[in-house]
Amino acid sequence: MLIINVKEEESIDRALKRSKRKFQKTGLLKEIRRRKNFTKPSVERRNQVLNAVYREKNYS
Numbered sequence: 001m002l003i004i005n006v007k008e009e010e011s012i013d014r015a016l017k018r019s020k021r022k023f024q025k026t027g028l029l030k031e032i033r034r035r036k037n038f039t040k041p042s043v044e045r046r047n048q049v050l051n052a053v054y055r056e057k058n059y060s
Contacts, residue, residue, distance in 0.1 A: 002026070 002022050006015045023029070039047075 002019060004015055004019045004022065006012070
């Protein structure tokens, strides 16, 4: 849970911007999206190998 202390002379917009930045730094949304669609470890490895082969083919 994020805690954002709003300073006395700080505008709400500024505090909101700080909260968004803090939330993005935690990587929570990225983790949620990654967990949303589970892929088996074998499929992940196969995709990594296929991507590496594709990159090698294009950059050679």
